[in-house]
Amino acid sequence: DAGVIQSPRHEVTEMGQEVTLRCKPISGHDYLFWYRQTMMRGLELLIYFNNNVPIDDSGMPEDRFSAKMPNASFSTLKIQPSEPRDSAVYFCASSLVYRLGSEQYFGPGTRLTVT
Amino acid sequence: ELKVEQNPLFLSMQEGKNYTIYCNYSTTSDRLYWYRQDPGKSLESLFVLLSNGAVKQEGRLMASLDTKARLSTLHITAAVHDLSATYFCAVDAFGNEKLTFGTGTRLTIIP
Numbered sequence: 001d002a003g004v005i006q007s008p009r010h011e012v013t014e015m016g017q018e019v020t021l022r023c024k025p026i027s028g029h030d031y032l033f034w035y036r037q038t039m040m041r042g043l044e045l046l047i048y049f050n051n052n053v054p055i056d057d058s059g060m061p062e063d064r065f066s067a068k069m070p071n072a073s074f075s076t077l078k079i080q081p082s083e084p085r086d087s088a089v090y091f092c093a094s095s096l097v098y099r100l101g102s103e104q105y106f107g108p109g110t111r112l113t114v115t
Numbered sequence: 116e117l118k119v120e121q122n123p124l125f126l127s128m129q130e131g132k133n134y135t136i137y138c139n140y141s142t143t144s145d146r147l148y149w150y151r152q153d154p155g156k157s158l159e160s161l162f163v164l165l166s167n168g169a170v171k172q173e174g175r176l177m178a179s180l181d182t183k184a185r186l187s188t189l190h191i192t193a194a195v196h197d198l199s200a201t202y203f204c205a206v207d208a209f210g211n212e213k214l215t216f217g218t219g220t221r222l223t224i225i226p
Contacts, residue, residue, distance in 0.1 A: 031212050043158075043203065043216040056213060091157065097212060103148055103160035104214065 002026075004107035006092050012113045018080040021110045024073055025094030033104060034067055034077050035091040043091075049075065082114045117142050117208045121217035129225050131193050136220045138187040138204035145182045146207040148214065149189055151200045158203065162189075191222075199224045 005024040013019055025032045033048040047057040052069045060067070064083070069075040079086055089111050093104040118141040128134050138147070149161040162171040164180035164187060171178050175198065177190045187204055201221045205214040 033214075042218055045213060045215075048213065050212075055211075093158075095212065102212075103163050105160065106150075106158040108157050 004092055004094055004105055006090075006107040006110050008110060009108060010111050010113075012115065013082055014115055015083055016081040017114075018078065019082045019086075019112060019114075021077040021090050021092075021112070023075045023077070023092030023107060025075070025092070026096075026105055027073065029094035029096045029105075030072075031095045031097060031104075032069060032075050033093040033095075034075070035093065035106075036088045037091060037109075038088045046077070079112075082112075084114045087112055087114050117206065117215045119204060119206050119215050119217040121202075121204060121220050123220060124218060125221050125223075127223045127225060128191075128194055130195055133193065134191050136189040136191075136202055136222070138189070138217055140185050140187075140204075140206045140208070140215075142208045143182065143185070144206050144208045145180070146210065147180050147187045148205045148207075149178050149187070150203045150205065150216075152203065152219070153200050161202075194224045196224045196226060198222065 007022045030051050034046040037043045046059045047067045049069045067077045089109045091106050091109045093106045095102045095104045120139045122137050145166055147164045150158040151161050152158045162178040167182040169180045175192045180187045201219045203219045204217045207214055
């Protein structure tokens with residue numbers, strides 16, 4: 001399996017622009033997670049989906065952030081408008097819950113820089 | 116609010132030595148995970164601990180879980196340079212697949 005795929009790997013944009021991050025989970029996995037990692041705040045869960053349905057978006061920092069999962073093989077995280085404080089590495093992860101507790105498999109991440 | 120604390124935050128140790136990283140969490144849970152992250156890379160799953168007293172070993176790393184003490188340890192035996200990385204513990208407190216990560220321990224192995 002190719003693992004979790006994220007695109008783009010690097011994104012540099014100007015403040016106020018719209019940014020869309022993409023994720024393809026591992027085939028057959030039923031959970032998908034979006035995380036953000038910064039030096040100051042560490043690794044934070046933004047939102048997660050189960051069978052394409054958002055379960056918990058309490059980690060989404062504000063209305064400028066939105067996430068969708070239109071089908072089992074694709075998800076997007078959108079920031080509109082972007083701000084310099086959104087600069088971070090964004091990870092997507094997926095898991096298959098076939099037993100009590102299953103590890104999440106992380107994608108390579110998207111490094112976002114907002115200038 | 117669930118809190119997950121790791122210590123130490125930074126650890127520099129010589130090759131061949133043994134050391135332990137500690138992960139404390141603030142609420143009852145029997146689902147704890149350890150991950151490794153190399154600089155500029157993604158997170159890699161190391162261990163899944165699902166019950167009190169669980170112990171897992173892989174090479175020079177051994178992880179254990181004490182749910183009564185709300186404590187997990189990651190023990191490094193005879194450290195080698197390849198183990199240099201940041202190690203995270205993560206807790207699923209409510210059985211809903213939502214993980215809360217610790218702050219991470221940056222481990223540097225000195226030749």
